[in-house]
């Protein structure tokens with residue numbers, strides 16, 4: 001699905017990580033951890049082509065990011081659901097329209113029933129008609145997850161999706177992602193939440209990756 | 224689907240009035256330039272048609288020779304290929320012609336008027352050079368005048384007028400495009416976050432561009448329609464130049480259809496300018 005080949009990224013102040021080679025296979029479940037500022041969000045941005053790597057190759061479904069046309073990248077993103085750390089909504093549209101964006105902007109049919117069911121699941125049924133700026137941080141994160149999964153993506157990338165949530169709601173969102181993963185979606189979650197990782201490992205064969213010392217390491221055994 | 228693509232760009236009025244008013248003003252001017260162009264062409268046609276295939280021969284001879292030279296001239300004309308008909312103008316006709324310039328109370332008998340012959344040429348016309356040579360031999364006082372010296376400058380003036388109005392139309396189109404491009408880049412700049420989010424959720428450039436361009440085009444078309452309507456009303460209200468309006472400035476008959484193309488062209492120019500701007504901006508967003 002997504003392959004990194006000897007990837008390094010550098011915003012100009014030295015490489016955040018280098019020599020990263022990894023593949024996110026269909027149906028895989030990964031966590032990405034590491035200290036704040038280690039480059040977790042950067043890693044995710046490389047996965048959906050918001051950034052190009054300073055070195056190495058990122059390949060999405062067999063095509064190198066560098067060789068991809070803008071339309072091909074857009075098409076690729078149709079099958080990648082992303083929860084951005086800063087959510088990224090259209091602030092003038094209500095939550096229902098925001099959640100439906102991956103469908104409505106790509107000419108796919110939007111079923112109000114499906115959108116409302118999903119909002120129900122993440123506990124935002126009452127906020128469906130609210131504008132994003134009026135929501136709390138946790139509510140925004142839940143709406144962002146709903147938007148990321150609405151189009152049944154083949155890859156789900158979630159950047160701190162539970163950062164502002166209570167434990168119960170975190171569990172609920174995790175089970176949504178696990179369910180999606182069981183249907184074949186590759187899942188990658190960047191998080192600091194060790195409890196979340198432990199709970200997930202009891203439900204699914206999750207691998208834990210860690211960015212430390214400019215390297216991407218597998219941390220599967222020490223948890 | 225079309226509902227969402229209409230809402231995706233916030234309805235903030237950034238530059239909306241600029242597009243609207245700019246298109247209206249430019250369309251208003253375009254209608255006048257068009258009226259000028261069409262009138263110039265019609266004038267040139269009228270003048271050439273009026274002057275073509277007719278000529279006059281003026282004979283200013285002493286009274287004793289006048290009749291002889293007139294007959295000689297008529298004889299020459301009769302035997303010249305390319306001349307359809309030639310006849311001597313009556314004193315009354317001459318008086319009528321002069322009355323336009325000198326008033327009706329002309330003491331005609333007291334003036335030493337030249338004799339005038341009216342000549343109708345065939346479509347091909349005569350060999351004027353040869354005709355003048357023969358006339359100078361047979362009737363030295365006869366001067367053949369085919370109005371060429373009138374026709375040339377009139378046609379030149381009309382075609383210059385036409386070229387200038389075309390240039391004006393081109394300038395109007397260019398300025399309209401520049402206004403729209405400016406408004407489009409302002410709208411795109413103030414909606415950078417919207418564009419970013421749309422790209423992130425997988426919208427194609429074409430979809431994003433259309434969301435902006437559609438609105439620009441609609442505003443430009445609306446403004447241009449109003450400007451065109453006002454322009455046409457103004458042209459309609461121009462003072463008429465007498466009962467025979469064919470020499471006036473303005474549209475006539477079918478040419479009233481021509482200004483209706485202005486809003487369509489304005490929409491096309493707006494669409495192209497906004498599209499080019501949108502794609503240029505989008506190239507900078509991943």
Ligand SMILES: Nc1ncnc2c1ncn2[C@@H]1O[C@H](COP(=O)(O)OP(=O)(O)OP(=O)(O)O)[C@@H](O)[C@H]1O
Nearest residue numbers: 011012016034035036037038039040041042043085
């Ligand atoms: N656009 C940018 N330009 C320059 N530097 C950047 C940019 N984005 C991020 N950085 C820097 O790169 C480093 C890694 O940022 P990143 O957001 O990937 O970290 P993170 O691991 O996600 O951190 P956190 O856990 O706090 O979200 C940080 O030091 C940040 O300041």
Ligand SMILES: [Mg+2]
Nearest residue numbers: 040041085159
């Ligand atoms: Mg981050």
